[in-house]
Amino acid sequence: MSMPQSWANYGIDLHLDLAGTRVRAGLEAGLRNAVRSGRLAPGTRLPSSRDLAADLRVARNTVADAYGQLVAEGWLTAMTGAGTWVAERQVAAPRPISPKGALAGELRYDLRAGAPASSAFDRRQWISAARAALSAAPEEVFGYPDPRGLPELRSALAGYLARARGVITSADNVIICAGFAHGLALISQVLAERGAKTVAIEGYGHQSHRSLIAAHGLALAPLPVDPSGARPAEPALHGAGAALLTPAHQFPLGTTLAPRRRTAFVDWAVRSGGLIIEDDYDGEFRYDRQPVGALQALAPEHVVYAGTASKSLAPGLRLGWLALPADLTEAVIAAKERSGTHNSVLDQLTLARLITSGGYDRQIRQARLSYRRRRDRLIAALDRYAPAVRLTGIAAGLHAVAELASGDEGDVVARAAKHGVAVEGLNHYAAIEDDTRPALVIGYGRPAEHAFSTAVSRLCAALAGTAAR
Ligand SMILES: Cc1ncc(COP(=O)(O)O)c(C=O)c1O
Secondary structure (H helix, E strand, C coil), rough: EEEEEECCCCCCCCEEECEEEEEEEHHHHHHHHHHHHHCCCCCEECCHHHHHHHHHCCCHHHHHHHHHHHHHHCCCCEEEEEEECCCCCCCCCCCCCCCCCCCCCCCCCEEECCCCCHHHHHHHHHHHHHHHHHHHHHHHHCCCCCCCCHHHHHHHHHHHHHHHCCCCHHHHEEEEHEEEEHHHHEEEEEEEHHCCCCCEECEEEHHHHHHHCCCCEEEEEEECCEEEECCCCCCCHCCCCCCEEEECCCCCCCCCHHHHHHHHHHHHHHHHCCCEEEEEECCEECCCCCCCCHHHHCCCCCCCEEEECCCCCCHHHHCCEECCHHHHHHHHHHHHHHHCCCHHHHHHHHHHHHHHHHHHHHHHHHHHHHCCCCCCCHHHHHHHHHHEEEEECEEEEEEEEEEEECCHHHHHHHHHHHCCCCCCHHHEECCCCCCCCCCEEEECCCCHHHHHHHHHHHHHHHHHHCCCC
């Protein structure tokens, strides 16, 4: 039941639409909207969670949790004991936007990051969504497709992204592409056409993504990454036309971009006219708390939000999507037409049906549970059999970083290979020469369920030789 409430006792006219069973979500959305639209100005002090809870007649924890989430997303700032404020930041002008490689035979256990378990793809659900979607599709759908992607899928995604990831977009600004890699290539092309010379990238990431950007004649400027994520105040940002970031879950270090830094990157983009490319490759898989909302919502006209079905369903589908700033949409559509790459309408219809029927959410929930169990098994095994290793980046995603107490990560990778385990060292992902610590990036998504325990125990055997911290 919907229960509109006014929060006027504090001199702030904030109208909240609190639905009975989704009070916290309603409160978060109401506060986000109020900050975004400027009704709650930067620096405004919010009532204490106790006062607001009493005023709205909801549990105090509900308000405290909603505040905590919005602090994590950079909308609010909080100081223990001192209160909660609307974050000081440059508010983007509110503008309405219309609506990889095979393993050698002896490496039987694949713990490389970057892919989900092939067995996790629910074929039965996909087949039944495909059947339903195909039966209902009008004939026109089978002609040459709209270069943006099918309207059915774009509109299903716009709704899903708003609901699940807090993205602010409309079907008009969503473009379907062949995975994130294709989307990144399209954006790089448009950036180059518009005269950009440099793209700031995180100091750790996929070499393939760096190559894609460089292939468009753009130079790469790496940003150091620390436990709060990529550092925004680096010379790398000066003069950069764009910054490629993984804010929800840095790849591969696994950190979440700190609220202050989210704001700082957005401020940079607003100030300099630079573009943020938000790679939200596994944003739905968060285990310790509710997923951190998309950075895009802080400045939809300065951020390209990029999503993919590669983690949530299967990389082989080659389905990805971009939610674009309105003034970039036409250029990206033109680039896509020139790229000659389109997605099959069958796959697009099927994914649209999966999303609108609730099947996509269900699959993500199931996968989240299953990956969380794997993660817990990995933590327990390393704790027991390789206690010298410190596991980080475990709050989200399908991989973790195992920091080695000492030694050469190349040696450990080689030892793992002798145990039949394929795993990469952190160096494999480095774009920057800094104090790269010896570490492994362990992908726990890939092995089939029946092989997971063996893969982990073989990895532990390979790690067992490392010295204690
Ligand atoms: C950091 C990162 N971005 C994006 C992707 C998805 O890429 P694609 O959609 O091209 O499969 C992955 C998948 O491994 C990834 O690790």
